[in-house]
Amino acid sequence: MRSSGLVLFACAGLLLSGGAILGGSVAWSLLRMSYYFWTSDLGVELSSAVLFLGGALLCLPTCWLSTVVPYHVKSLSLTATLMALVSVAMVMLSVGLSSIAGLARAVRDPAAVNNSMLRAMAIDAFDPAVRSSFAAMQLELRCCGVQSYSDWYQHRRTLPPACCGRVWNGKRGDICEVPLYSMGCLRPAIAELRYFANSMSALSSAIVVVMAVTLFASAYLLVTGVVERGEVRSHKAPAPLRIACLAHPPPLVALTSPAAIPHDAPM
Numbered sequence: 001m002r003s004s005g006l007v008l009f010a011c012a013g014l015l016l017s018g019g020a021i022l023g024g025s026v027a028w029s030l031l032r033m034s035y036y037f038w039t040s041d042l043g044v045e046l047s048s049a050v051l052f053l054g055g056a057l058l059c060l061p062t063c064w065l066s067t068v069v070p071y072h073v074k075s076l077s078l079t080a081t082l083m084a085l086v087s088v089a090m091v092m093l094s095v096g097l098s099s100i101a102g103l104a105r106a107v108r109d110p111a112a113v114n115n116s117m118l119r120a121m122a123i124d125a126f127d128p129a130v131r132s133s134f135a136a137m138q139l140e141l142r143c144c145g146v147q148s149y150s151d152w153y154q155h156r157r158t159l160p161p162a163c164c165g166r167v168w169n170g171k172r173g174d175i176c177e178v179p180l181y182s183m184g185c186l187r188p189a190i191a192e193l194r195y196f197a198n199s200m201s202a203l204s205s206a207i208v209v210v211m212a213v214t215l216f217a218s219a220y221l222l223v224t225g226v227v228e229r230g231e232v233r234s235h236k237a238p239a240p241l242r243i244a245c246l247a248h249p250p251p252l253v254a255l256t257s258p259a260a261i262p263h264d265a266p267m
Helices: 002-032 043-047 049-071 076-107 110-122 128-141 149-154 186-234
Strands: none
Touching (some): 002 049, 002 186, 043 049, 043 076, 049 186, 076 110, 076 186, 110 149, 110 186, 128 186
16 A cells, blocks of 8 residues: 555656646647648648647646545545546547657658648648748748749749748848758758657657556555455444343342242232
C-alpha cells in the first residue's frame, strides 16, 4: 500500500510536468504552423494534434487524483475515477500517435508535399487565406516558392513581398524583384514537420508509459481496498455474552421447613 502511494506521487509529478510540456508544445506548434493547413494537404494529419492537447489537459486532474488517492485508500470511487481518467487519456494519446504516424509517412514522400504546395500556389491569387498563409510560411521559414523562387513566375509576373522579407500592405508598388530568400520552402517545411512529428511522438510515448504505471498502481490499490473490506466484514467481533446478576437473591428454604410445604397439603 505504501509503495503504491509513493509510485502514484512520483507519477503525479511526471504527469504534471509532461502534460504541461506537451500541451504547451502542441498549442504553440499549431498556432505557429497553422499555414500548413492552407499551403498543403496535411491539414487532417495536423488536426490530430488536438488529441495530444486533450490528453495533456487530462494530465492535470489525473495528477491531482494521484496525490489524493493514497490518502483515501478505502474510497473506491476516487480510485475508479482516477483509473477512468487515465484510461481515457491513454486512448486519446494512442489515437494521436497513430494519426501522427500518418504525418510522418507523408513527410517521407516529398513529392506529394511538393505537389500539394504547388496546387495551393496556383490559387494564391484568388484565395486570401492561401495568400496570407504562403506569406507567413515564407517569412517564418525564410524561403521563397516551393523548390525555388522561380515557381512563382508560373502563376504571377512578380514575386510576392514575402520573398523580400516584407509583408504585403495592399499597395501596388509593394513588389519584390530580387528575392531576399532564394531557397525554396519545401526542404525547411519537411524538416519542420519531421521535427514536430518526432518530438510529439517521443513525448506522448513517455507520458503513455507513465500513465500505464499509474493505471497499474491504481488498480493495485483498488483490489487491495476491496480485499481489506472483505476481510473486515468476515472477521467481525462476536456478540458480547450478557449475564444477568441478581442483586438480592431469595433466601434458601429447606424442604422440611413449614414454608416449603403447600398450604393445601394435609398435615
